Amino acid sequence: MGTFTMPSLGADMEAGILVEWLKQPGEELSHGDIIAVVETDKGAIEVEVFEDGRLDRLLVEPGTKVPVGTPLAEIAGSGTQAQASPPPEPHVPADAPVETAPPAPPVSARPEAEPVSSIAPIFGAGERISPAARKLAYDKELDLNALQGTGPDGAIILADVQKAAGLAAGGANRTRPRNLAPMRRAIAAAMSRSKREIPHYYLCHSFDVSAAREWLDAFNGGKPPAERLVFSALTLKAVxxxxxxxxxxxxxYGQNGFSASRSIHVGIAIALRGGGLAAPxxxxxxxxxxxxxxxxxxDLVSRTRAGGFRSSEISDPTVTVSSLGERGVEALLPIIYPPxxxxxxFGSVVQRAWATGGAVQVRPVMCATLAADHRASDGHRGALLxxxxxxxxxxxEGL
Structure with a gap:
């Protein structure tokens, strides 16, 4: 018998609200199945299981706020504690031995769950709305104050939003900005922790990207828009x-030092509609x-901006890439997201006078910056990277 627990979906997440069960007792579960929706300061997140088995018993009711590590359900046939996201696989670099953190101890007792009076109030305090209804309302930019909920205890369900969306073209609904206060608090906590605990060092390197631009133009030539590449695809693969x-x-970097990951899951910083940031x-x-x-x-950008990313996408990044090139910024000094x-x-590609082959020519140049943890690496290795x-x-052509 395995235990499915409330996952940690961010460096400073202490608790989450179980919004909805997407599986019921008796259903078979496979690795990667979406089992529940959890509300955090980042929004509603689909939570996956990474064990095969059968859902035996639900331990927490929807609408309940529980600490990270709280048992949420029992899974028969898994034999181990079911993880909400797979732990990073330690890998020791050949040139520098590192210490691998031991696995977290199993939860020995169920923490006390805290009932809450509202389910996932993402648009404003006191609102009750299902995840599907929330997503559609956000996409349609509907004012939830103008909607009448027909679900349990007056909760707004998908049918309510669908009905209202049909009236939106007639001007029956007004729009208002999304309440970003919880997300801003989460970002502030994570970034404050980063600057407080991590000894950052920064490097900047500008270089000619003529070859990449020319190759990209040739690759995209004659292809329909849906099959074309953007420059950031090349930078992500290069990283x-x-x-x-x-x-x-x-x-x-944890309590026992640095643990390298065998897998490479690059997080990409995505600006959300109306403000806020996520890096799945x-x-x-x-x-x-x-x-x-x-x-x-x-796929990831569209789902993230609609509030539809998954637990593994938000908890798994092993390194992050941030780009403000489309905003015209030539260089940025980002802050590491712990752990x-x-x-x-990456900044924008700009035209610069550039010495090449003994002559000065106008070339497309880009600045790449690195913010790294001095406990895990040093400037020499960062420069080589x-x-x-x-x-x-x-x-x-080799990417």
Missing amino acids: ALAVSEFPEFNGF AIHNTDRLSLPELMLAMN QVAIIG LRRIEELLSHP
């Missing part, structure tokens, strides 16, 4: 391949072809 050669930038992961980024990576990026140990930033990213982008 994934580079950290595979410099594993001290790909992993987590593209799993096994290094193994994806560029067209596969482009499809994964499009990760590195974040790489940025140089390797440049080399990979200089030969885009």
Whole structure:
């Protein structure tokens, strides 16, 4: 008999609200199945299981706020504690022995659950709304104050939003901005912890991206828009391949020191509609072809901006990439998201006078920056990492 527990979905998450069960007792579960929806400061997150078995018993009712690690359900046939997301696999770099953190002890007692009076109030205090209804309301920019809920205890359900959406074109509904206060508090807590605990060092490296731009133009030539690549697909793949050669930038720093990860799950910083930020992961980024990576990026960005990312995507990043190039920013100095140990930033591609082949020419130039944890790496290795990213982008046909 295994136990499915409230997952940790962020560096500073202490508790979450169980919004909805998507599986019921007696149903068979397979690795990766979505079992529940949990509300955190980042929004409603679909939570996966990573054990096969049968859902035996639910221990927590929807609408209940419980601490991380609280048993939520029992799963027959799994034989182990069911994880909400797989733990990172430790990998020791060949050139620097590192200590691997021991596994967390099993939960010996069920923490006291805290009942709450409202389910996932993401648009405003006191509102009760199902995850599907919330997503549609957000997409349609509906004012929930104008809706009449017909669900249990007056909760707004999907049918209520669908009915209202049909009236929206006639001007019956007004829009209002999303309540971002919980997300801003979560971001503030994580970034404050990062600057307080992590000894950052920063490096910046500018280089000519003519080869990458020319290869990209040739690849996209004649293809329909749905099959074209964007430049950020190349930078993501370059980062994934580079950290595979410099594993001290790909992993987590815990109580027992640094643990590198065998897997490379690159998190991408995504600006949310109306404000806020999330950085979910593209799993096994290094193994994806560029067209596969482009499809994964499009899917992840659209789901994240609609509030539809999954627990493994928000908890699994082993290194993060942030880009403000589309905003015209030439360079950025990002902050590491703990417990990760590195974040790489890319600015916009700009035209610069550049010395090449003994002459000065106008070339497309980009600045890549690295913020890294000095406990896990040093500036010498960081410089080699940025140089390797440049080399990979200089030969885009090999990405």
